[in-house]
Amino acid sequence: MKKLLTLLVAAIMAVACCFGLVGCGGGNEEAEGVDIPPVESAEAKQFDDVQIKSDFKIGVICLHDTSSTYDKNFIDSVRAAAAALGLSDSQVVIATDIPEGADCTTKANELANSGCKAIFADSFGHEDFMIASAQANSGVQYYHATGYKAASAGLDNYHNAFASIYEGRYLAGVAAGMKLKEMNANGEIKSYNKDDNGNVKIGYVGAFTYAEVVSGLTSWYLGVKSQFSKVVMEVQFTGSWYDEVGERTAANTLISHGCALISQHADSMGAPSACEIAGIPNVSYNGSTINECPDTFIISSKIDWTYYFKWIIASVGHVDGVEVDAIPTDFAGSLKNGMVALTSLNPDVMAAGTRAKILELRQQIMDGNLKVFDCSKFTVGGVALTTEDSHVVTENGVTYYAESVGQSAPSFAYVIDGITFLNTEY
């Protein structure tokens, strides 16, 4: 009898496990947010009607799997692009967890040999290994996000791509600045949130002291400052693009220093979840964390790679007799073609009027009337940047740092006044 009972229990558990698995497969429901409507432009739609060869395949090499917000963003984008252009599942080959070593070359070669005509890799450290594969497979087009060697590599089948994400960061910073203003008006800013000069402290978790991160955190800070001027920022670096524990620890350090609001440039859920636990408003990156952090998530800026993937698929995979513009060796997406995007706002956390303000400033940036790195808005060591730096240009009476022009990867690496790096060894 007992044996029978044991068997029965075991059987029930086995069945429950199976259902549990199936349950995991289902998507989780999206929480409601306040939409920021995408930019309506002809640019974003031009590839939708291009007919693609039925045997065309694109290969995508990712550093991690979808548990990393960074890689998930690429995977979601390529799937969206493939769906828009009518590709089947088998025409998109995604290879996850490919390290930044010879395995990347091996995988790229494997994709090329199994019929992929376009190969994309998503991580900075993949670059050398992608170039090695590109040299060996001249008939295949290679695309690499965040890299900088395409211009100097001298290969006509290897390309770099990035986006002027600083525009998105700035707008996300605007949302954060308005939140700070509201918190200040409601008396939610306490004395421990301020430094000796009465400036409110905010925090930022960064991966490395690398231009991409510095450019991002500076534009975010300038966005905050445009709405709430009495603000200073502390930055804690983790020395890793993906370190859940390190990012959580860094966020907690910033919270213990009295930071009233936090953002991050690193790929795990470490910082957002630390903020949710502590009840500190958070501006995210790469994608919305509203489901995981319903009480603290404000908004997230992200690079939406769908446009670039559509372009790759259209330019490499189009049927004979169709003209598609060639992809430049170095390409930087922008607000205009929808590659710099903002997620929905969280209505429970955002300040009133945030959406309208973001739409207004977004239009100004697109029209060229608002420069994020306007040199009259910030100083380095007490003085404004001048045209001594070759990146700084004067146009229509505005002197600004021309970011992501010429080279698609960000280059702004100054530590501006008001921002303190707590650690710089990374």
Add this chain to the structure above:
Amino acid sequence: MNNNVKSVREPLFHISKRGDVSLKRQILTRVIAVAAGLILGSIVCTIAYGSSPFDFLYYLVEGNFKPFDNFWEMIKKTALLLMIGLALIPAFKMKYWNLGGNGQILMGGLITIICMINLGDTVPDGVVWMIMLLAAMLVGAIWAVIPALFKAFFKTNETLFTLMMNYIAVGLVAYAIKKIGGKESTGTIGVVQSGQLPELGHSVVLILIFAIIITLFITFYIKSSKHGYEVSLVGDSENTARYGGINVKKTIIRTLILSGAICGIVGFLLAGSINHTIVTEETMANSGFTAFTAIIVVWIAHNNPLATIGVSFGVIFINNGMMRVQSSLSITEKTVPDMIIGIMYLIIIACEFFITFRIKFNKKKNETIKTVEEVK
């Protein structure tokens, strides 16, 4: 009276060690276990992703052979995993649990990269290669011998110590990357062009040469050398070994120098011949290919160098195949694939248990009680 009878009731089953199990039966049990693992894996895959059960098996095999370069890749990774396993065997035979293989490999790789950068263009290639090899062996050995010294002289727990040495190695590599890469560094140093090891026709050749030499050496060392005998004696009983005139401290230190040096060679090959760069993430290779995997391999192979070859092959086969299963079924989240690999390992490890032990169900339990009651 009745109470007393109940308290001595026997458990449902008991476990006893089997006598000699015939080789035929051992092989048959293992074949059944592998088959069961594959079938269960395909069932889980079918339930989770709605694919046909045969898709899983097909892609698992295809991933290792198509395109044909994947076959060489499989051989290369098998050889590397084998070498790590062989490095661990002498230590494990001594019941010294060296969990620091990753750290020893990483340190070997780091010193190799440093040699490549600093000596690559100034010294003739042949000389650089020799220096790289010796330096990697030396540094790997040092990384292994530090915990061994503490174990030998202060009886420190080696499992924790070797494990912690891994983290120190990761930290040192991160620091070195920052130093080499300079201010622009983002956790990668790119490909080092100078001092790369020769291709010898195909990148697999050099790896295979080292794997064959190390396999022959360790097989001889364990089975036929005096040192190997001393290692097993220390593993069986330190006191017996001491009584037999063996210097236990010396044996521990000597064995771990060997273990670390071989791990250093693996680091030398990874950095000098395969990746030409170094990152902090373990051994820079795909999942299923670290010193921790090698521990499972050696465990399943019962510390037998020749069996390690077969088990390494099996582990790499499953891991390479799973990558193809993932990309073919558009799986971009590795939770379930990892679980499937785990299930397959578990069944194979469990089968080793059933080969060594017998489970006997205790029957007639109820009848005994009855008789006692009847007597009463």
